[in-house]
Amino acid sequence: MATGLVLYGYWRSSAAYRVRIALALKGLAWENRVVHLVKDGGQQHAADYAAMNPQQLVPSLRDGERVLTQSLAIMEYLEETRPEPPLLPADARGRARVRSLAQLVACDIHPLGNLRVLQYLERELGVGEAQRGAWSRHWIATGFAALEAMLAGNAATGRYCHGDTPGLADACLVPQLYNARRWKLPLDDYPTIVRIDAACHELEAFRVAAPEAQPDAL
Amino acid sequence: MATGLVLYGYWRSSAAYRVRIALALKGLAWENRVVHLVKDGGQQHAADYAAMNPQQLVPSLRDGERVLTQSLAIMEYLEETRPEPPLLPADARGRARVRSLAQLVACDIHPLGNLRVLQYLERELGVGEAQRGAWSRHWIATGFAALEAMLAGNAATGRYCHGDTPGLADACLVPQLYNARRWKLPLDDYPTIVRIDAACHELEAFRVAAPEAQPDAL
Numbered sequence: 210m211a212t213g214l215v216l217y218g219y220w221r222s223s224a225a226y227r228v229r230i231a232l233a234l235k236g237l238a239w240e241n242r243v244v245h246l247v248k249d250g251g252q253q254h255a256a257d258y259a260a261m262n263p264q265q266l267v268p269s270l271r272d273g274e275r276v277l278t279q280s281l282a283i284m285e286y287l288e289e290t291r292p293e294p295p296l297l298p299a300d301a302r303g304r305a306r307v308r309s310l311a312q313l314v315a316c317d318i319h320p321l322g323n324l325r326v327l328q329y330l331e332r333e334l335g336v337g338e339a340q341r342g343a344w345s346r347h348w349i350a351t352g353f354a355a356l357e358a359m360l361a362g363n364a365a366t367g368r369y370c371h372g373d374t375p376g377l378a379d380a381c382l383v384p385q386l387y388n389a390r391r392w393k394l395p396l397d398d399y400p401t402i403v404r405i406d407a408a409c410h411e412l413e414a415f416r417v418a419a420p421e422a423q424p425d426a427l
Numbered sequence: 428m429a430t431g432l433v434l435y436g437y438w439r440s441s442a443a444y445r446v447r448i449a450l451a452l453k454g455l456a457w458e459n460r461v462v463h464l465v466k467d468g469g470q471q472h473a474a475d476y477a478a479m480n481p482q483q484l485v486p487s488l489r490d491g492e493r494v495l496t497q498s499l500a501i502m503e504y505l506e507e508t509r510p511e512p513p514l515l516p517a518d519a520r521g522r523a524r525v526r527s528l529a530q531l532v533a534c535d536i537h538p539l540g541n542l543r544v545l546q547y548l549e550r551e552l553g554v555g556e557a558q559r560g561a562w563s564r565h566w567i568a569t570g571f572a573a574l575e576a577m578l579a580g581n582a583a584t585g586r587y588c589h590g591d592t593p594g595l596a597d598a599c600l601v602p603q604l605y606n607a608r609r610w611k612l613p614l615d616d617y618p619t620i621v622r623i624d625a626a627c628h629e630l631e632a633f634r635v636a637a638p639e640a641q642p643d644a645l
Contacts, residue, residue, distance in 0.1 A: 282526035308500035
């Protein structure tokens with residue numbers, strides 16, 4: 210029987226990047242399986258991968274014989290099965306806050322700028338490169354404006370999104386900021402987001418999880 | 428000090444509909460505050476609502492003095508603070524499965540068909556009504572194909588998404604199917620989804636949570 214954690218991901222996928230951060234924060238060893246999102250017409254569409262993850266998206270996490278999908282569900286599973294150090298606060302109110310910050314990114318920013326969406330805009334709707342860039346920046350800016358207000362206006366925000374311990378919300382924020390920089394979104398309006406991102410990058414866990422630190426990085 | 432649960436929602440919002448289902452499954456009383464998404468240029472953009480929910484989206488849930496946002500985070504909070512009856516299974520593996528099904532809908536289908544996205548397609552990219560319909564159906568169909576495979580191909584699926592007890596995944600599935608019908612998506616390819624939806628609608632909790640049962644329904 211297979212043991213250990215195997216992550217099926219791609220260096221530049223925000224969702225895979227989140228899970229790498231969570232794994233690193235918990236100090237867990239994992240085996241890397243690259244699913245190249247462009248090569249071979251997208252290896253996420255290959256039959257063996259699609260059988261494991263019918264959404265044909267990354268990441269998937271294998272834990273022994275179990276296969277888990279959806280980055281937030283994977284991180285909650287890691288939290289439940291490997292509770293130390295925790296990625297969620299101890300109180301229900303704090304957990305709700307951290308989850309809402311994480312979901313703001315994972316539900317309301319990231320899916321709109323995903324590769325498959327940009328491909329649809331280009332191929333089905335004939336949306337050009339400049340307008341695709343404007344689209345991506347628009348949704349990040351809209352989400353970041355709300356995220357900045359929720360972070361700057363709340364006493365629970367500390368060195369990281371919630372207090373002085375990095376967690377689930379930071380694991381979503383940092384990859385989204387990486388993506389924002391790829392799209393050259395001006396960041397002047399989001400000082401708290403930028404400050405928290407910088408604090409995270411001082412931690413080894415975030416450095417080893419970064420896209421450029423992955424073996425499949427271009 | 429305020430007590431009790433107050434839901435800020437809109438009858439036809441999928442995300443508000445999810446939370447209404449969760450509240451009804453748990454047998455919780457709540458006060459309804461309508462945030463009309465079209466009237467007055469969108470009441471979700473009014474200053475007092477935006478101060479409470481900087482994303483300017485519904486739903487928000489007030490629990491006494493606390494305000495919670497993001498439908499999945501709200502449902503997890505209800506699960507933690509009002510645990511009976513549970514909306515998540517008792518085992519970590521089951522919880523991961525239910526969360527991944529819920530997030531498939533909440534992250535990878537629903538945000539792409541949201542009002543603000545359709546407005547951007549129309550106003551910024553000049554995408555016509557027929558193509559906006561095709562867009563909406565495309566993302567629902569893509570997500571439903573994966574959801575159908577994950578439900579039909581897994582022994583954990585029962586009368587509902589996970590076993591014979593309705594829960595978090597069903598609270599996401601039913602509103603998305605309601606939305607799919609609005610867009611006239613053919614449903615022949617999703618027999619398991621349709622079967623589970625029908626089973627849910629036999630329950631009082633799903634009937635009282637339905638859009639048409641709300642006082643602000645047109």
